[in-house]
Amino acid sequence: MNRISRLTGACAIIMAFAAAAPAATQGKVTLVVSNSQWLDALRGDALWKAVKTYENHAANVQLESLGIPSKDYGDRLMTEFGAGQGPDVAIIQEGVFFALADAGLLVDVGSATEDVTLNDTAKNGIVDGVTLGVPWQRAAYALIYNGKLTEAAGAAVPKTIDELIENAKAVQDKTGAIGFTSRHQINDFSGFYMDFQSWAYGYGANWVNDKGKLTINTPEAVKAVTEFKKTYDAKVIPVGDDMPTQRTRFKEGRVGFSIDNSGGTLNIGSGGTIKSADMHAAPLPFPNPGAHQQIYVVVNANSKHPDEAKDFLKWLMSQEGQTELRKASGPDMLATDVPLTEDFVAANPWAPVFAEIAPKTRSVLIPGYEVETTQIMRPVMEAVEEVLIKGTDPAAALAKAQERVDGMF
């Protein structure tokens, strides 16, 4: 009898807790916020912490993170959004943004930007006059280098590709480290094409002309491929290494030079052997500025809480939201011009270069063909790969790519 009483008592307590739990969160709206960056070592936690600050201002909202590895992120979100599901708020690359916008799966978030002055990063978030995304971060590409290794090798900061090859060789020969790292394989297609855009833009290539015709085999593009091939043949790149491996090697202090974006550089400088203070950056060794990856924050049209989601975006665009985001974003360009703090610059001497060049860079997407950019860049990158591996003439390879692209539309 005693045992039964005790059991009954325990059950009553459990039921009371169960009843109380919903009461505690009653009236609270949970917004699921997805981002591949949540999974980044150190930076992911810092970004989530910055975003979580919003809960202090909105007592009725609880934010829940959804981290998806970057390689599957776009595919998964497109599938989920298309199936009428997905997170309430998604932080997505520009390419995915345009595909979702094109499919009518995003909510008008213009109200979130009404009282703020946004910089150039907001431009592509407006589609046909409707604001469908607000800027999260813009990660521009620059040349980064290991200060200790370059000093030990007596290498200088290169301003051209020939100088880059010469100095990368010096690092390789004198220190035994890897001279230069760069994506060069098709099995990482998205990253490869986005990185390569810096080479293409750097030599003045435009994948589309003023009349909207796709122009793949221009002299500028041929020059970009030729220079890339020259670097590949110089045996300064660790051929076969994927980007995570190359970044890890930089993090271990075993790479002289690399071309990377500001987000990737922040990751390299966090928690590795190399101190961020020993890393430096310089403009790309090309005649023109390179590319950037633009990331937007969007509200899912399938969300059950679009108003709360828009309020969250409004806070994110506010001075307070931007200040919080700046703390975790390194030198990435944000929606408003929030300067880097002095402390951050002192600890990360490479950061100001990225902040300086970001406004001059171009989107990795082809204007007017934003949704089709990956489709167009596939034959282009296969042409680049053919030049690298088979030694095909760049002009001939790009002419073939032009034919394939012409057949697409």
Place this chain on the structure above:
Amino acid sequence: MTEQTLLERPLAVPAYSARTSTARRRLNGLLPYAFVIPPALYLLVFMFWPLGKQIYLSLTRTRLANPNRSTFIGLRNYERLLDNPDFYTTLKITLIYSVMAVIVGVAVGLVAALALNRPFPGRTLVRGILLFGWAVPNVAAALVWLWIFNERSGILNTIVTGLGLERVSWLTSTEMALPSILLVTVWQVSPFVMLVMLAALQSVPEEVKEAAVVDGADKLNVFKSVTLPHILPTLQLVSLLVMVWSIRRFDIIYLLTGGGPVGSTSTLIVKLRQVAFENHDLGLSSAYGVVGLMLALSVAAIHALFNHRRQKMSSR
């Protein structure tokens, strides 16, 4: 009030048992359906419905982000497929990869099974070690092999350069990428073949083999005349399985080369993924899937034909 005798009582029982047996018979009649319905439902929901949906999608123009808003376009996707020279290259690569995976994978597995069929000390341990490749998850295996194939610091090139030879571009040259992927495939598939063939070998009657030896047959002849005919149905079945698995293999190829370099390892399934997720074209990617399905069905049909012929011959 008449008293019911003991003899009278059982009179009611036959009527009751007749009802019971009818009910039981009915129940027995329904029982097979009860067993069949759950797997049939499973197949319907998880196989035939998606398959039907895929075939339908291949006849539509459908974007990835809008799968429910399709436009029926008939056979247009198949026309696009057949007009595209890349499709024939993809088909050729798929066939080369699948056929080679069957030939080499089954051969290696069979040789290993023959070796393990003989008693020797530590046989169980060796069998366990050889099964390792099959037991490792595909993604983990692909990542391990990525390191093995690494041009700069991989173990294979360490051996190659140790022998005084030039480094090999295992995954980054058009000549070596497909053979390298085949190597990983064989490493994964042959333990399964070995296991199945070992079971088949152990069912070969010893007395028949002994009789052949008594009749003067040497080892090769015993294998050709006794063992092989006995294990042939299993060998054919295992070849069919390896072939179908190879046609639809994705993870290893995608992780090791992503279909490159220069499309040299781009099989139907890798292409399907590319068309669906890079081009956002679900209709065309479904057409690629249907071609893969037809290929697998053709192989299964050939197997069924061989099976039928063999049964016919053995019944004569």
